[in-house]
Amino acid sequence: MNDMSIDSGCGVLIRPNSPFVPMPCIEDIFDEIAKPLKEFWGKLISMPLKERFATLMSGSLAFDLSKAVIDLPFGATAFGLTNTTLYFALYTAAVTDTVEGNTANEAAYTSYARLALTNNTTIFAAGSGTTTYTKTFPSDATKSWATSTGGTATVTFMAILNGNAGTTADKGYGWCSVTSTTINSGDTPQLAQNAVTLTMD
Amino acid sequence: MPRLATDGDGNLYIDQPDHEDHSKLVRYHEGSFVVIGPEDKSHNATHEQQVLVVDGTRDAESVRAAAEAAGQDPANFEWMVNAGNGENMHHFETQPDDPHYDENSPNLTKMRTLPDSLAPTITSHTDAWNSNE
Numbered sequence: 001m002n003d004m005s006i007d008s009g010c011g012v013l014i015r016p017n018s019p020f021v022p023m024p025c026i027e028d029i030f031d032e033i034a035k036p037l038k039e040f041w042g043k044l045i046s047m048p049l050k051e052r053f054a055t056l057m058s059g060s061l062a063f064d065l066s067k068a069v070i071d072l073p074f075g076a077t078a079f080g081l082t083n084t085t086l087y088f089a090l091y092t093a094a095v096t097d098t099v100e101g102n103t104a105n106e107a108a109y110t111s112y113a114r115l116a117l118t119n120n121t122t123i124f125a126a127g128s129g130t131t132t133y134t135k136t137f138p139s140d141a142t143k144s145w146a147t148s149t150g151g152t153a154t155v156t157f158m159a160i161l162n163g164n165a166g167t168t169a170d171k172g173y174g175w176c177s178v179t180s181t182t183i184n185s186g187d188t189p190q191l192a193q194n195a196v197t198l199t200m201d
Numbered sequence: 202m203p204r205l206a207t208d209g210d211g212n213l214y215i216d217q218p219d220h221e222d223h224s225k226l227v228r229y230h231e232g233s234f235v236v237i238g239p240e241d242k243s244h245n246a247t248h249e250q251q252v253l254v255v256d257g258t259r260d261a262e263s264v265r266a267a268a269e270a271a272g273q274d275p276a277n278f279e280w281m282v283n284a285g286n287g288e289n290m291h292h293f294e295t296q297p298d299d300p301h302y303d304e305n306s307p308n309l310t311k312m313r314t315l316p317d318s319l320a321p322t323i324t325s326h327t328d329a330w331n332s333n334e
Contacts, residue, residue: 168317
């Protein structure tokens, strides 16, 4: 018997023949798409995997957050990821859904520090949409990382973490690829207002 | 020595709750980080020469599909494409020169991690600067 089968009690066996995916992992984070275009993310759900692969590479929620989000309604498990402040980290190498605070190749130019944003509705304002819910941030203003005072870093990925211990205690919320950007001394990397878009069907 | 964070408004500060100077503003100065007062110039105000916008990556196919899904003419949004034709190819898959490239992994990626005993001081930390000078 299939472990996921449900016996109705009258001899009829309901046997799933496809994965049950209540919240498909296509919660992409990507840069500033014009408002009308955001409906597109909903369409991706029904696309064959091969067709949507290139887009999926642009970003995703991290495993830590995906698990917490699903455990909350299914099992009523309290949301266990600290989130009073969210930290935006830059990387010089690819990151994936397993990103956490000890992931190697985080930017390391002199004076680099994670961008700490207070988790409130000023910076993470309510989103919009029904069939596809879309949220953009930072809602209030452009945000700056620390100005480099030495060394060089070519960043290609960004991740959002729930802590700044620099260890596995910092759980991953999400990640995305960014345009290859070389940061030299005197440069200030910035995240434009509403640069990050998060959608979910 | 402590961990650092930045508040998005140009201020660098100590972000380590068990440190005596937790939440105090600092600024890089001649090889170290010094605590500054609220009236002093911030770290970024002191050192910034230019701003670089960290932009997301978008390929032609996803922009086209987005435009069509919204009933828009894709030609009007070609300016948004910044990945493809040799540009930002890491958007599509991990590139061979990427430190996390692994040809044996299904997604060509094997992220490396650092031990918790070491990771906190590698970056975002007052002790990290001297490895980059």
